[in-house]
Amino acid sequence: MANQLISKQPTPFEFVIYEGDADNMRTVVVTPNETNPWIDPSSLKLRHRIGRGLFGDIWLATHHRSAQDYDEYHEVAIKMLNLMKEDGVKAFLDRFANILPKCRAMKGVCWLHGISVIDGKISIVMKFYEGSVGDKMARSKGGKLLLPDVLRYGINLAQAILEFHSHENLVLNLKPSNFLLDENDQAILGDFGVPYLLLGLPLSNSDMSLTLGSPNYMAPEQWEPEVRGPVSWESDTWGYGCSILEMLTGDQPWCGRSVQQIYRSVVINQEKPQIPGGLPPEIENVLSGCFEFDFRNRPLMTDILQAFKSSQDAIMNDETAFTMRGKTNSGRPNQHCYSEWFLSKDSLQEGDTVRSRKAPISSKLENMLVPEGKVVGLEGSDGQDGYVLVKVHGIHDPLRMRKSTLERVTHGFTAGDWVRLREEQNQHSPVGILHSIHRDGTVAVGFIGLETLWKGQHSELQMVKPYHVGQFVRLKANVFSPRFEWEQKRGTWATGKIIHIYPNGCLAVNFPGRFPFGKNHERFLADPAEVEVVSFSSCQGVLKKYHHLEDIHWAVRPLLVALGLFTAMKVGLLVGKKIAKPKMTSEKYQGSITATDDQLTDGNAGKSQHSFPLLWPK
Numbered sequence: 001m002a003n004q005l006i007s008k009q010p011t012p013f014e015f016v017i018y019e020g021d022a023d024n025m026r027t028v029v030v031t032p033n034e035t036n037p038w039i040d041p042s043s044l045k046l047r048h049r050i051g052r053g054l055f056g057d058i059w060l061a062t063h064h065r066s067a068q069d070y071d072e073y074h075e076v077a078i079k080m081l082n083l084m085k086e087d088g089v090k091a092f093l094d095r096f097a098n099i100l101p102k103c104r105a106m107k108g109v110c111w112l113h114g115i116s117v118i119d120g121k122i123s124i125v126m127k128f129y130e131g132s133v134g135d136k137m138a139r140s141k142g143g144k145l146l147l148p149d150v151l152r153y154g155i156n157l158a159q160a161i162l163e164f165h166s167h168e169n170l171v172l173n174l175k176p177s178n179f180l181l182d183e184n185d186q187a188i189l190g191d192f193g194v195p196y197l198l199l200g201l202p203l204s205n206s207d208m209s210l211t212l213g214s215p216n217y218m219a220p221e222q223w224e225p226e227v228r229g230p231v232s233w234e235s236d237t238w239g240y241g242c243s244i245l246e247m248l249t250g251d252q253p254w255c256g257r258s259v260q261q262i263y264r265s266v267v268i269n270q271e272k273p274q275i276p277g278g279l280p281p282e283i284e285n286v287l288s289g290c291f292e293f294d295f296r297n298r299p300l301m302t303d304i305l306q307a308f309k310s311s312q313d314a315i316m317n318d319e320t321a322f323t324m325r326g327k328t329n330s331g332r333p334n335q336h337c338y339s340e341w342f343l344s345k346d347s348l349q350e351g352d353t354v355r356s357r358k359a360p361i362s363s364k365l366e367n368m369l370v371p372e373g374k375v376v377g378l379e380g381s382d383g384q385d386g387y388v389l390v391k392v393h394g395i396h397d398p399l400r401m402r403k404s405t406l407e408r409v410t411h412g413f414t415a416g417d418w419v420r421l422r423e424e425q426n427q428h429s430p431v432g433i434l435h436s437i438h439r440d441g442t443v444a445v446g447f448i449g450l451e452t453l454w455k456g457q458h459s460e461l462q463m464v465k466p467y468h469v470g471q472f473v474r475l476k477a478n479v480f481s482p483r484f485e486w487e488q489k490r491g492t493w494a495t496g497k498i499i500h501i502y503p504n505g506c507l508a509v510n511f512p513g514r515f516p517f518g519k520n521h522e523r524f525l526a527d528p529a530e531v532e533v534v535s536f537s538s539c540q541g542v543l544k545k546y547h548h549l550e551d552i553h554w555a556v557r558p559l560l561v562a563l564g565l566f567t568a569m570k571v572g573l574l575v576g577k578k579i580a581k582p583k584m585t586s587e588k589y590q591g592s593i594t595a596t597d598d599q600l601t602d603g604n605a606g607k608s609q610h611s612f613p614l615l616w617p618k
């Protein structure tokens, strides 16, 4: 019999879970919040199902409330979540109890009446809204909205998401059907971050654990946050960008592709959705930023809000200015430079220690114009176009430097550094990438094994040697069961080449020493804590150096074999010639040789040379 949750009196927000009979009783107690979110299931009457999503069904229902002086019936929408494993139920209820008062305080988020349990399923009772942006699109010509409407809804939603983020929550399920419309035609966030509340919880539905969000709108890091993640604020930027594109064009991103195909396009091939031409330049710019593969290169909601507001002003002044054209691809993944959004996330202040910014895929610190300096003055705009005056040790006058060419160093660390946790622990990889360091020393780090950024103090970290794309790596000899599958060669771990580095330090590796056939096309992954760098100079002995050459390209061995065969043939021919020469002095050819010798004696050397091939035995 399915799990059942029963409310216990007198504290209504406490549950007892039991497996059918009293012997199997397990208690899950959820401490009630100061607001009382519990709704008695007997006061709810389900009417009909409005929709079915990955996480559960939405029902239209009636909520009966009565007291001595009133008796009311309200229409409500109920989200009945799919069954969760028992361990997950308590964690989910705790998280929900924490988020509920915050959501109620937010203007742009769907009003949550409370929580109940119907047929053993956690049921979230919400205000019923008459429709969604998705419904409005379905009713409109071409399934799309006009640019002024898109901008207006876009502003509503960016404001709501910003507010939601300010409470340290992510939505992770942004899509037009989740944008509800209120009585004033304002867009409201209809999803209060269900995928985020479910992060890391044991789920009974394998589809749910497979995709935490709606596949067509999911950011690359959202597919496997603990492997290719983590998820962060900018994960919502991707979903927002997809939703805006759909509102503008009427086409759902990756429409017609299966979940597996979308995964391959977004995560493996690093493809981006197409953006229509003819949009206001700020919108086009910000939208193309939404689809940067590395979320650190994407804009934040504040950047988006600013772009949408200024475009709305531009449209108000000239309504005919923008006509949408065909779609353009928003480009290949950007691995070689920092986006303007990346650079705008940290602004320099007077007194900051800085150094020249290194290229994203390089770790080289040599030849830096400013190996270390102090900001002594700020000039021009707040943005990255501005300049700063930097005092460098040994140089008399401060240097005038563009802000974007410098990075802030705080307590010896800078965003992008490779770090290791001083204290070993098993939950996640100890080696990761620093995402931010505040001036007070608090840090955020991406580690494999964690779905979100790790937050802590700089004193808990130590710097480690960085990895970069193009390096050859091999699993350390003491690693017997690596976190990810790895190739073997000659009975030991094979050497692979780093082709991509994820924001949590996870290394995507291929094996150029293996013939590119079948499985080798797939990228392998590696935990940076488990690998060591292999280089030609670090290989001891000729054999090891040769093996390393073999690892660099699969063609080395066949080429060497071909070269060997060619050399052997050449040597064979030469030896053959040498052996053949004395044969020619045998009796059979004696006459000819004698004749030639005679000619030589006559002083006709040229003829002697021409006569030799004729004498070669057949």
Ligand SMILES: Nc1ncnc2c1ncn2[C@@H]1O[C@H](COP(=O)(O)OP(=O)(O)OP(=O)(O)O)[C@@H](O)[C@H]1O
Pocket: 050, 051, 052, 053, 054, 055, 056, 057, 058, 077, 079, 110, 126, 127, 128, 129, 130, 131, 132, 134, 173, 177, 178, 179, 180, 190, 191, 213, 214
């Ligand atoms: N509070 C609400 N009032 C009215 N309609 C709602 C409400 N919440 C959701 N809906 C509508 O119900 C339908 C289903 O929503 P639901 O969020 O369950 O499904 P989904 O968005 O397809 O999937 P997911 O489970 O991934 O969120 C959508 O069309 C949505 O607009």
